[in-house]
Amino acid sequence: MFATAIALVIGLAASYLLRRQQGREATQMAAGESARAVADASGGAVVALAVGTAVIEGEVQFTGAAPTAGKLHREADPYCARREMTDPTVLVANGRLANVWVRIIKGAPDAAPPATPVEMDQQDCMYAPRVTTAIVGQKIVARNDDPILHNVHTYLGASTLFNKGMPNEKAAPIEYVTVEPGVIKWKCDVHPWMRGYVGVSSNAYQAVTGGDGMFRISNLPLGRYTVEAWHEKFGVKTLEVTAPARVIFAYDGSEH
Secondary structure, three states, X not given: OHXXXXXXXXXXXXXXXXXXXXXXXXXXXXXXXXXXXXXXXXXXXXXXOOOOOOOEEEEEEEOOOOOOOOEOOOOOOOOHHHOOOEOOOOOEEOOEEOOOEEEEEEOOOOOOOOOOOEEEEEEOOEEEOOEEEEEOOOEEEEEEOOOOOEEEEEEEOOEEEEEEEEOOOOOXXXXXXXXXXXXXXXXXXXXXXXEEEEEXXXXXXXXXXXXXXXXXXXXXXXXXXXXXXXXXXXXXXXXXXXXXXXXXXXXXXXXX
């Protein structure tokens, strides 16, 4: 009986080691399959990450000479003139570009709009944030934190969505529900330097690069996707990727 028990233990151990080795080989084969690099003529590259992370992340590079942000001329309004500000249209740090909207445009399922609204504030005679995102059907709430008149004028393409004045910080918020994908441009007809943008997508897989020019889109199913990068001055770039992946978009400043 003792010999039988020993044989049983040895058999179980051998079976465990065999399954472990087979699992390791399967993982290595899958990782090798996902380790292909993909390049795109739009100016960018893709490198596959470890299997199963379901993340598309990366950076938006600016390979040209980084422009120096010019001064915004806000002297016409005494309240706005209290603070000097520079033009935030092109913000480059360490060779990477901020305020780029990155989203999945093909391959991702549509999403129900969140109940939480997107907020666009007017602070110190600037829209804040400069670029943000929403999902089709999601509410956007505009606020005025300044004690002066702002006129909120929004466009989708060439069409006006709404055009309303907000006399001061006591003005009631303006609410708008998004109805289709695209970039909603925000202006103030009183202060022409004021700009803001809301990127509206039909799915939840989107992000905006921060000051470091980096982005991360998580919780993606494994699969093939078309990823688009949009910048207010330099326009659109696209890449085909297999998630999970690390993505590099590149602008050189000649796109405008």
